[in-house]
Amino acid sequence: MTKYLRLFRVQLGISVAQAMAYRANFLLEGVFGIANALLTLLPLIVVYAKADEFNNWTYPDALVVMAYFQALRAILEGVISPSLVDLVQNIRNGSFDYVLLKPVDAQMLVSAARYEPWKIFDLLFAIGLAVYAFMLRGYPPSVPDVVFGLALLASGAVAMYGLWIICAALAFWVGRLDNLMFLLGSIFDTARWPVAVFPGIWRLFFTFVIPVAVMTTFPAMAILGRLEPRQAVGTLVGAIALLAVSRVVWRAALRSYTSASS
Amino acid sequence: MTGLVRTLKAMPTLLRVGVAETVAYRAEFLVWVLTTTQPLIMMSLMTFITRSRPFANYDASQFVAYYLATLIVRQLTGNWTAWQMMDEVRLGTLAMRLLRPIHPFFAYIAQQAAAIPFRAVIALPLAIILLVTSSGATLPHAGYQIALMPVSVALAWLVSFAVMFALGTLAFFMTQAMGVGNIYFGMFSLFSGYLLPLDLMPRVIAVMADYLPFKSMMFIPLQLITRPQSLESCLHLLATQAAWFVGSWLFAFFAWNRGIKRFESVGT
Numbered sequence: 001m002t003k004y005l006r007l008f009r010v011q012l013g014i015s016v017a018q019a020m021a022y023r024a025n026f027l028l029e030g031v032f033g034i035a036n037a038l039l040t041l042l043p044l045i046v047v048y049a050k051a052d053e054f055n056n057w058t059y060p061d062a063l064v065v066m067a068y069f070q071a072l073r074a075i076l077e078g079v080i081s082p083s084l085v086d087l088v089q090n091i092r093n094g095s096f097d098y099v100l101l102k103p104v105d106a107q108m109l110v111s112a113a114r115y116e117p118w119k120i121f122d123l124l125f126a127i128g129l130a131v132y133a134f135m136l137r138g139y140p141p142s143v144p145d146v147v148f149g150l151a152l153l154a155s156g157a158v159a160m161y162g163l164w165i166i167c168a169a170l171a172f173w174v175g176r177l178d179n180l181m182f183l184l185g186s187i188f189d190t191a192r193w194p195v196a197v198f199p200g201i202w203r204l205f206f207t208f209v210i211p212v213a214v215m216t217t218f219p220a221m222a223i224l225g226r227l228e229p230r231q232a233v234g235t236l237v238g239a240i241a242l243l244a245v246s247r248v249v250w251r252a253a254l255r256s257y258t259s260a261s262s
Numbered sequence: 263m264t265g266l267v268r269t270l271k272a273m274p275t276l277l278r279v280g281v282a283e284t285v286a287y288r289a290e291f292l293v294w295v296l297t298t299t300q301p302l303i304m305m306s307l308m309t310f311i312t313r314s315r316p317f318a319n320y321d322a323s324q325f326v327a328y329y330l331a332t333l334i335v336r337q338l339t340g341n342w343t344a345w346q347m348m349d350e351v352r353l354g355t356l357a358m359r360l361l362r363p364i365h366p367f368f369a370y371i372a373q374q375a376a377a378i379p380f381r382a383v384i385a386l387p388l389a390i391i392l393l394v395t396s397s398g399a400t401l402p403h404a405g406y407q408i409a410l411m412p413v414s415v416a417l418a419w420l421v422s423f424a425v426m427f428a429l430g431t432l433a434f435f436m437t438q439a440m441g442v443g444n445i446y447f448g449m450f451s452l453f454s455g456y457l458l459p460l461d462l463m464p465r466v467i468a469v470m471a472d473y474l475p476f477k478s479m480m481f482i483p484l485q486l487i488t489r490p491q492s493l494e495s496c497l498h499l500l501a502t503q504a505a506w507f508v509g510s511w512l513f514a515f516f517a518w519n520r521g522i523k524r525f526e527s528v529g530t
Contacts, residue, residue: 025437032445039448043457046464047311050318054311174289186297199310 007104008112015115030121037070037125040192057194061224063133068153068216069192071126075157076164076188078119079112084168085181086113091171094259107165107250130223141223149223152232155239156215160188162242163210165250172253191216214238269368276369280376291377295384298336304457305329318462324400324488328459330392331487335480336456337385339419341374344443347430352437356525367518371423378419402490410496414483417503422479424510427518434521449474455481478506 019026044066048059057065087110090096099106134140141149167184187210190198195206195213207213218235221227227235284291308325311317320328347370350356359366393401402408432442451457452467454476460468471477482499485491491499 022437032442036444036448039445039452042452042467046458046462047307049464050462051311180293183293183297186299189300190303193307197307197310199306202306 019117029118033122055196060133060136065194065220067126067130068220074119074122083113088171145225152219152222159239162246165246169253276372280373301329301332334385339422343426344429348433351433414486424514428514431517431521434524478503
């Protein structure tokens with residue numbers, strides 16, 4: 001285990017060093033990230049300008065979901081997505097061979113191969129947004145709720161990672177699927193809304209088929225102190241199940257890797 | 263002038279190549295089509311919100327009509343030239359295009375034009391659903407307006423292409439053009455009416471939209487498709503689009519000419 005932690009640290013160090021070599025670019029990306037985060041926020045503001053609440057979701061509560069969404073998107077675009085884009089490319093041109101040759105688990109090695117450190121700005125924005133939302137609510141969350149909310153943020157990230165690994169593993173069979181990642185990204189985009197504002201069938205779809213609700217709405221409900229124990233258990237079990245399924249799919253996919261170059 | 267004749271002569275071949283490429287990468291094409299899910303999501307969101315009371319001056323059926331029309335226009339006018347150009351500049355493969363005796367602008371436009379029939383296949387059923395679900399009651403009936411709808415969509419396509427091409431030339435000026443790409447899409451979603459109808463937006467955004475090309479790429483055709491208009495206002499809307507068409511094409515060539523001087527062709 002410590003071996004893997006050391007590995008992740010080294011990989012992070014390399015990415016940070018690379019990013020710091022282009023400092024102007026680093027800051028520019030940060031500015032873009034914040035601008036993009038503000039643009040993401042606008043539709044929510046517009047919709048809530050016309051009514052105080054939708055299906056029991058007030059504006060500050062919806063902002064907390066948005067904060068979770070922005071935080072998860074920062075994790076997705078900062079860690080998961082760049083690594084897996086590299087993976088798909090390596091599978092296509094055959095350099096995945098070199099990954100397999102190394103004496104560590106291949107999934108571990110590719111999962112955090114490349115970071116985009118400037119996404120830290122997005123993460124900071126998300127934290128600021130959550131703080132602002134609780135200021136609007138008028139009272140801070142209780143300590144257990146914060147702990148619980150952060151735990152479910154982690155489980156949301158795990159669920160997201162599982163889903164993305166499954167998607168990336170498909171590249172072993174079909175070769176080209178850069179845009180499948182785009183598709184997944186555009187579905188993930190719905191996670192910015194509390195799942196309760198969607199009609200019934202979509203709610204089921206986003207909870208059970210492509211569980212974006214598990215990633216943002218339920219963790220947000222946890223920190224807001226309105227998550228029922230049943231839903232909490234479901235969220236955690238769901239995340240672990242997705243992780244397990246992704247491991248199975250990954251191993252099956254690995255067996256059918258034929259290498260592109262040799 | 264000979265350049266223009268040469269380009270026109272090459273067009274049929276370029277279009278055939280474009281069709282062949284679209285067929286060859288049909289799975290990829292289909293996934294691209296599926297990524298435009300946002301109007302559907304907004305549609306279910308807004309109709310759910312409006313099921314008990316109307317939202318400003320829109321009721322549920324008007325939202326359905328609006329977002330279905332959004333999907334149709336997006337399907338017909340969407341293109342990904344900018345991402346392709348950014349890749350080609352970054353990898354240096356653009357050099358191959360420069361060797362050809364045809365301006366890349368027209369090579370790219372032929373490629374995108376060739377995809378239109380495939381996009382139409384997807385847009386057509388959407389149009390039928392639109393007609394059926396809204397029972398046609400609130401949709402425009404006037405003959406002149408129906409005749410002008412395709413013109414407006416065509417103009418939207420021409421403006422969209424030039425804007426995407428201009429965006430692609432950013433790759434000449436900066437290495438991380440993709441970050442700008444995200445911002446671009448955010449601005450497009452907001453100012454074109456793609457996310458929410460512009461008449462529901464705060465006033466400041468609606469006013470800014472008047473001075474940006476995005477409105478001509480989406481909201482104007484949507485107004486022609488979903489709201490009955492007088493002939494005068496139809497022509498006024500089309501004139502706005504035409505002005506943006508001329509402006510965006512001039513700007514696209516200007517940006518290309520400035521940018522190409524900086525191109526160093528990495529790796530070749």
